[in-house]
Amino acid sequence: MTLYDVAREADVSTATVSRVLHGHDRVKASTRQRVLDIIEALGYVPDGAAQSLSRKRKQIVGLIAVESRGPGSDIEQTSLLFLEEVLRGVESPVGDIGWSLLISFMVRDDTAYARLQSMSGKVDGLLISEGIVSSPELATLARRLPIVLVAGSPDEPNVDVVDADNRTGTRALVCHLVEVHNATRLYYVAGPDEAPDARARRNAFDEELARHPGVTACGYFEGRFASSGGKLAAQEILATPRRDRPDAVVCANDQMAIGAMRELQANGVAVPTDIAVVGFDDIYSGALVTPSLTTVSQPMRLLGERACSRLLERIADPALPHQVELLPTRLVIRESCGCAAAPAALVQDRVQR
Amino acid sequence: MTLYDVAREADVSTATVSRVLHGHDRVKASTRQRVLDIIEALGYVPDGAAQSLSRKRKQIVGLIAVESRGPGSDIEQTSLLFLEEVLRGVESPVGDIGWSLLISFMVRDDTAYARLQSMSGKVDGLLISEGIVSSPELATLARRLPIVLVAGSPDEPNVDVVDADNRTGTRALVCHLVEVHNATRLYYVAGPDEAPDARARRNAFDEELARHPGVTACGYFEGRFASSGGKLAAQEILATPRRDRPDAVVCANDQMAIGAMRELQANGVAVPTDIAVVGFDDIYSGALVTPSLTTVSQPMRLLGERACSRLLERIADPALPHQVELLPTRLVIRESCGCAAAPAALVQDRVQR
DNA sequence: CTGTTAGCGCCTTCAA
DNA sequence: TTGAAGGCGCTAACAG
Numbered sequence A, B: 001m002t003l004y005d006v007a008r009e010a011d012v013s014t015a016t017v018s019r020v021l022h023g024h025d026r027v028k029a030s031t032r033q034r035v036l037d038i039i040e041a042l043g044y045v046p047d048g049a050a051q052s053l054s055r056k057r058k059q060i061v062g063l064i065a066v067e068s069r070g071p072g073s074d075i076e077q078t079s080l081l082f083l084e085e086v087l088r089g090v091e092s093p094v095g096d097i098g099w100s101l102l103i104s105f106m107v108r109d110d111t112a113y114a115r116l117q118s119m120s121g122k123v124d125g126l127l128i129s130e131g132i133v134s135s136p137e138l139a140t141l142a143r144r145l146p147i148v149l150v151a152g153s154p155d156e157p158n159v160d161v162v163d164a165d166n167r168t169g170t171r172a173l174v175c176h177l178v179e180v181h182n183a184t185r186l187y188y189v190a191g192p193d194e195a196p197d198a199r200a201r202r203n204a205f206d207e208e209l210a211r212h213p214g215v216t217a218c219g220y221f222e223g224r225f226a227s228s229g230g231k232l233a234a235q236e237i238l239a240t241p242r243r244d245r246p247d248a249v250v251c252a253n254d255q256m257a258i259g260a261m262r263e264l265q266a267n268g269v270a271v272p273t274d275i276a277v278v279g280f281d282d283i284y285s286g287a288l289v290t291p292s293l294t295t296v297s298q299p300m301r302l303l304g305e306r307a308c309s310r311l312l313e314r315i316a317d318p319a320l321p322h323q324v325e326l327l328p329t330r331l332v333i334r335e336s337c338g339c340a341a342a343p344a345a346l347v348q349d350r351v352q353r
Numbered sequence C: 001c002t003g004t005t006a007g008c009g010c011c012t013t014c015a016a
Numbered sequence D: 001t002t003g004a005a006g007g008c009g010c011t012a013a014c015a016g
Helices: A003-010 A014-022 A029-042 A048-055 A080-096 A112-120 A135-144 A166-179 A196-210 A227-238 A254-266 A300-316 A344-352 B003-010 B014-022 B029-042 B048-055 B080-096 B112-120 B135-144 B166-179 B196-210 B227-238 B254-266 B300-316 B344-349
Strands: A060-066 A100-106 A125-128 A147-150 A160-164 A185-190 A216-222 A248-251 A276-278 A295-297 A324-327 A330-332 B060-066 B100-106 B125-128 B147-150 B160-164 B185-190 B216-222 B248-251 B276-278 B295-297 B324-327 B330-332
Touching: A003 A014, A003 A029, A014 A029, A048 B048, A060 A080, A060 A112, A060 A300, A080 A100, A080 A300, A080 B080, A080 B100, A100 A112, A100 B080, A112 A125, A112 A135, A125 A300, A135 A147, A147 A300, A160 A166, A160 A196, A160 A300, A166 A185, A166 A196, A166 A248, A166 A276, A166 A295, A166 A330, A185 A196, A185 A227, A185 A254, A196 A216, A216 A227, A227 A248, A227 A254, A248 A254, A254 A276, A300 A324, B003 B014, B003 B029, B014 B029, B060 B080, B060 B112, B060 B300, B080 B100, B080 B300, B100 B112, B112 B125, B112 B135, B125 B300, B135 B147, B147 B300, B160 B166, B160 B196, B160 B300, B166 B185, B166 B196, B166 B248, B166 B276, B166 B295, B166 B330, B185 B196, B185 B227, B185 B254, B196 B216, B216 B227, B227 B248, B227 B254, B248 B254, B254 B276, B300 B324
Parallel strands: A060 A100, A060 A125, A125 A147, A147 A160, A160 A324, A185 A216, A185 A248, A248 A276, B060 B100, B060 B125, B125 B147, B147 B160, B160 B324, B185 B216, B185 B248, B248 B276
Antiparallel strands: A100 B100, A295 A330, B295 B330
């Protein structure tokens, strides 16, 4: 079932069928209808590969998702909402213009680059959700095809980057803790140092502390974005004498915050009364736990959308200058920071968003 | 940068380059090395479209995800873990053999069939995550290319189906409520009737009730799998005199169960003391709420894996007879059914059937 | 072991 | 308004 079959059946040339298929050129109405009927009757569907080859454009963008941040991170929670939301964001602009989305999960290992290369032969552009390859490798790839980093390091040269404004978000959160709740001793639970967003958040934490004389970081812990990381951090805190404990625990993401909170509570520490706990990401579960989690919301869907749109622009015009786009985050104040519980109705609404 | 460039540079024919590229034929070691070097130096990557066209195989499978179950359902929660987990499950067999995954979100509307058709021209087989097109349309598509329904209706002819065993799972849950907690009045919160899994669960509920004389269904509510549905059902329950209320509320999924539970609690009804509430799916948040949610766990990742493997088999041999595969579910007993809080480890190990 | 040569299915000038 | 024909980049017989 090819274009030729349709052409023969309709007694026209393949060029005409092609024209009809795309509404492009002017074709006599009667001819058009005849061809359309045949197409319908035969159930003809054009072959994507042949179209791609001929047009020299695959009309496909690739999305590379990190499979895991390494041992000790529970995948299901880690990138959970992240991938799902970003995915939907990405699919929207892509689907709107009739293109497709090719997705692949990768781990940051020595095969990653080769897999990326092979992928680069199947798409018109690549969306990479984090630095899973080294910067020079990225540069090489970027020479072959347009690449946009989603939530990647904003300092990466040679590619476009779209990211949430981790810095402003973290600083707003810390500022809230310090100025509203008078916290003076903060404990930070960081994400893995390889993750650009983890680094950005941690740096912002330090930065904001520096702005508040008298406020100190009384401890750091590096987790892997999994709830177990928060748990371990909490145990570390529990092991110190009561008077050396922090006023608040700031976590690089919600999973760790929830893990920390539960561990503290399980050991008789009241949250937020004894110690406040806050996270980052605003995952669904954060609104459900007790106390509900104060956190920072990232526009994940928008992240996907913007990244994809930029990629599309760049595919259309490869000469475009590289750009970094930071999307605004939003402080979500709930109970775990020490703020009063919101009326139930409000909470409900937030759950359903 | 094509195969020809490499061939010219290495002073061999394109056939040889192709051979080297695939390790297929025997090529003299020295020649092979020379070609390999040139490939490396030039940074050559084969064009996927050309390969597909030539091989008459695209080495791509398509995954169709439902965008939403219609108004009133909150997407982020509905297919939440579902899509993410299934996706990972699917990607695994696909990636193992070097194929790719094309993904597309669709709504069940009048454009769905057309979009599916166009997608069918870009892949070797299709994974459809639910009945978004009518049965006859499905049959037509299935004639053109292999199709596997993921969590679709097991009675669909002409396609393979891989699904969780909703029936056994639901029955085990109801049975637990009746036999362990002596529930006699059950209220059922169903999912939308168009959803095959919603129907399967509801039917299983009725079926199990029929097996227990003296136990009655004291009410039904049809939600759309969103937490707001559970909330509405709860309001309905709250509107009835205390003595007419159910012993337990069985929900077709966890979101609705959580919604119902929160609404009951907000109105002074203790869960599970006054009324027990149970769900289905075992989403992450279920373990976090208070009381923790008793539910049924579906092997979502496995679902994706099995569905994809079957699709691959069918692509390899289209003559294969159609099959339905039901994957075992697991009862996850926590607190909301009335059981005492159990150590996490125990719950994990309690495998059903 | 290596080269020659048809296609694969569609698009797109260039002519008519 | 329509047709003829040359690619697009790669694979796979078939020869040598």
